[in-house]
Amino acid sequence: MVKGSTYFRLRQKSIKYRKDIKIKDTKKGSKQPMKQHEISSSLLFPAGDTAFKAILSARFCAAIWSHITDCDETFNYWEPMHFLVLGKGLQTWEYSPEFALRSYTYILFHAVPAVIYHKLLQPNPLLIFYFTRCLLGLLEAFFEVYFYKAICREFGIHIGRICLAFLLFAPGMFISSTAFLPSSFAMYMFMGACSAWWMQNYNLAVFFTALGSLLGWPFAALLGIPIAYDMLINQKLYKDFLIWSGISATVILIPMAIIDSFYYGRLVIAPFNIVKYNVLGGAGPELYGTEPFSFYFINGFLNFNFIWLLALISPAAIILCYLFVPSKQKSTLTLPYWLSLSPILLWMAVFLFQPHKEERFLFPIYPMICLCGAICIDIIQKLAFRIWSFFQVMAPSTHYLDKTMFIVYFTLIVTSSFGISRMFALYRYYHAPLDLLMEVNKYPNEFKVSEKSNISVCIGKDWYRFPNSFFLPNTNWEIRFIKSEFDGMLPAPFSSNENATSVVHSYFNDQNIGNPDMFFDINKCHFLLDLDLGKQTVLEPIYSHMTDRWKIISSYNFLNAEKSNPFFRAFYIPFLSYRYISFGNFSLLQTKYKIK
Structure with a gap:
């Protein structure tokens, strides 16, 4: 084999990973290895370095072009x-x-990496934002290629390469891969845990599970239950499980408690606090809205289109595979399908029935959705080949992949087209807040505003669309919230005292009760971000129409969902979508008062 080649041709001598069957597998009743004709002799697949380059390119695209989908982030x-x-x-x-x-x-x-970058190069704050996002994309790429290699080993190269294609073009991965959220971090660690588990590196699987659960999101521990089951029930690795659970807790939880207690000024174990609030008698997340049972099904289709449907029917496909496909074509290397895929079933069983639903809650299982979709396609190919073989005599050397690859090509073309269409839609329809704040960022240089000037950038009803303060030119520019119809609790600036993180503010509560002290006097605003969707109230006028008070610096299109066709607002179709959707104007307004 030539090092650095984009693809390797699979031959019997050089098979490193199992494809659809294992080299070590034998015919029933025989100790002899399977013959050459029982293995497809021309299976092409991306090598690890090629997969890494493809994944990293996709994740860097997400880092640059993906908007922030959740105000919690x-x-x-x-x-x-x-x-x-x-x-x-x-x-x-x-x-x-x-x-x-x-x-x-x-x-x-x-x-910490952002601080080092800032101290060494003194970049514009906006560059720190994109630098961090690119680091997240790099971290994601490492875990994703590890996941891909583990799939090739456990489920076969054919399933691995289909899953890789799904991962590259799935809008869900585009959204979640560089999101600064614990659920995204839990997704990275879950990929690492599953990969280590399938490669029988149980100690590392335990550590990744603990890291994703303790440092990331406590509820991600649910995904580790099948790993614990395999270790304790199947493998009897009691000692390893206890030792590595203890090591993981010591290495992760103790430093967390020390650091968090330092910042909060009292003993704090943050993972326990969030579980207590959500599960053990706290106010609960329902205060922030509930969604119908169908929410995740609709959201799943938007983020994975037909991959999501394939993933949903994969349990039925696996049952059909056990019933109708010869045993030599349905084996995995170490684990049965039901155990390998049980994390996604556990996750859906729990989160489907929670009243409070959010898109990010499914982030940890996004890679597994792609895997389930790939397994389903592989089984469909095998079943199609079985049906085909009943009606047509096949040569002894015929492999199911030789006759059914058109199913894969068709699926990849359809799912990738829908995925790219969705990603384009997200960028074209919802990127305006980031574009406007970039206009704010370059304002001081273009209009020679002193860096010492204290500037207030205000936002009202669209407060939840504010990207973050890294988009402001420097720390003398601050975001301010003005009065709107929203009556819930808003964020407030950190205290300027040295012990800012340990100060208890009287206006914070866990009941989502708003406080008028949060609002800023609009007459003191230098800039205003406002979305005009053609509706207004007393507290939410269309400020861009107040030409005596404000002038428009810049304006970008932003989707008006209520006046747009549901399909065309979800997917961008060139030359056609704009006939069926409507836009509002997201504008950056400047006060006509002189900025000092």
Whole structure:
């Protein structure tokens, strides 16, 4: 084999990973290896380095072009990081020492590289944002290629390469891969845990599970139950499980408790606090809205299109495979299908029935959705070949892949087309807030505003679309919230005291009760971000129409979902979509008062 080649041709002598069957597998009743004709002799697949380059390219595209889909990412992660790196930022009630639901250790994991970058090069704050996103994309790429290699080993190269294609073009991966969220971090670690598990590196699987659950999102521990079951029930690895559980807890939880307690000014174990709030008698997340049972099914199709449907029917496909496909074509290397895929079933069983649903709650199982879809396609090929063989005499050397690859090609063309269409739609329809804040970022240089000027950039009803303070030119520019119809609780600036993270503010609560002290006087705003969708109220006028008070600096299209066709607002079809959708104007307005 030539090192560095894009693809390797699979031959019997050089098979490293099992394809659809194992080289070590034997015919029933025989100890002899399977013959050459029973293995497809021309299976092409990306090598590890090629897969890494493809994945990294896709993740860097996500880092640059993906918008922030969840205000929780902005206010609970980017804003505290802005405070740790640059000394100013917005604080939410979850970071109030009274509640201490979030971990500063998780923020520091991302902030330390940003601080080093800032100290060495003194970049524009906006570059720190994209630098961090690219680092997340790089981390994701490492775990994703590890996941791909483990799939090739456990499920076969054919399933591995289909899964790789699904991962590259799935909008769900585009959204989640570079999101600064614990659920995304849990996704990275779950890929690592599953990969180590399938490669029988149980100790590493335990550590990755603990890292994703403790440093990331506590509920991700649910995904580790099948690994624990395999270790304790099947493998009888009691000692290894206990030792590595203890090592993981010591290495991760103790430093977390020390760091978080330092910042909060009291003993804090953040993972326990968030579980307590959500499960053990706290106010609960239902305060922030509930969604119908169908929410995840619709959201799953938007993020994975037909891959999602394939994943949903994969359990039925596996049963059919056991019933109608010869045993030599349905084996995996170490684990039965039901155990390998049980994490996604457990996750869906729990989260489908929670009243409070959010897109990010499914992030940890996104890679597994792609895997289930790939397994389903492989089984469909095998079943199609079985049906074909009943009606036509096949040569002894015929392999099911030789006759059914058109199914894969058709599926990849359809799913990739829908995936790219969805990603284009997300960028074209929802990227305006980031584009407008980039206009703000370059304002001081273009209009020669002194860096010492204290500038207030205000936002009203669209407060949840604010990307984060890294988009502001420097720390003398601050985001301010003005009065709107929203009456819930808003973030507030961190205290300017040295012990800012341990200060208890009286206006924070865990009941989502708003406080008028959060609002800024609109007459003191230098800039205003406002979306005009053709509707207004007394508290939410269309400010861009107030030409005596404001002038429009820049304006971008933003989707008006209520006046747009549901299909065409979800997927972008060139030359056609704009006939069926409507836009509002997201504008950057400047006061006509002189900026000092």
